[in-house]
Amino acid sequence: MAAERKFVAENIRRVLLKEYLMKEVSRAGFGGLDVQRTPMGTRVILTTERPGLVIGRRGQTIKNLTTVIEDRFGFENPQIEVQEVENASLNAQIMAEKLAFSLERGWHFRRAGHSTVRRIMDAGARGCHIIVAGKLTGQRHRTEKFKDGSIKFCGEPKAQFMDHGYAVAKLKMGVIGVTVEIMDKESKLPADINVLNKTEAAAVLPDLFAAPAAAPVEEAEAVQEAQ
Structure with a gap:
């Protein structure tokens, strides 16, 4: 049970961290959170619509967030990385x-x-x-x-x-x-198929539509002698 409780406690801590950051960076447009454990510490990837509001003047806001994440939530050596959303x-x-x-x-x-x-x-x-x-x-x-x-x-x-x-x-x-x-607009479902014509298929799979190679002369003569 120790391992199960450890996983549950870790997930609860990440959910609480997500709720806290959603409230703190609401003005910047919270777009998502990803927490990764690395040998150097904890990497927190924060996706927002306006990263400048999260970083703050001279990086003061992001420093305060780093301190809170380390003291209140117990993450070791957190490193916050702010990314901008490509399309909000x-x-x-x-x-x-x-x-x-x-x-x-x-x-x-x-x-x-x-x-x-x-x-x-x-x-x-x-x-x-x-x-x-x-x-x-x-x-x-x-x-x-x-x-x-x-x-x-x-x-x-x-x-x-x-x-x-x-x-x-x-x-x-x-x-x-x-x-x-x-x-996602780039998603490709299992039922999505493309039917190619003979020219397009030959360009994609040239070996399948290649003409059969002619048999060597020696092999042909050996076959005639056997007959």
């Missing part, structure tokens, strides 16, 4: 936070949901699935879903190609949970 519209966590912020500003949930789906699909995503749950129009809990494109709900394609993000919008009626799932 294709990052599920950033889009979930933007959608939650739109709901807090008073946008109607249908308008905000359709607008977010349209923005994600215009950025080139292969598919998008948004779930908004909470007290949307009255005292009773409701769940609304918005989707477009190709989406996978289970199996290896979901784990490999679907990016997941979650955020909470705090309103007077109560909290509203926002879940955003985006399928």
Whole structure:
């Protein structure tokens, strides 16, 4: 049981670290977190929309975060690496936070949901699935879903190609949970096949379409003598 408890404690510590960083760098647009253990210490890769706000003036903000990660969460010699998101519209966590912020500003949930789906699909995503749950129009809990494109709900394609993000919008009626799932535009599903014509196939597999080599003269004569 010692090994199992060790793994559980490590995962809990990483989840608490993620929640803390999501709150601290919310203004910079939190896009994801990756913690890697190295021989030199702990490498923390933080993905944000605006890295300058995380680094701070003369690196003071990132130094404070490093101190907190080491003292409060117990990571040995943490080294924070800040990366910028290539396309914020294709990052599920950033889009979930933007959608939650739109709901807090008073946008109607249908308008905000359709607008977010349209923005994600215009950025080139292969598919998008948004779930908004909470007290949307009255005292009773409701769940609304918005989707477009190709989406996978289970199996290896979901784990490999679907990016997941979650955020909470705090309103007077109560909290509203926002879940955003985006399928990568570069994803190649097992059912995706390309049928090539003879010319294209010959260029890809020249050995398969090559003419058979002629038999040596000595072998041909030996065959005739045997007959």
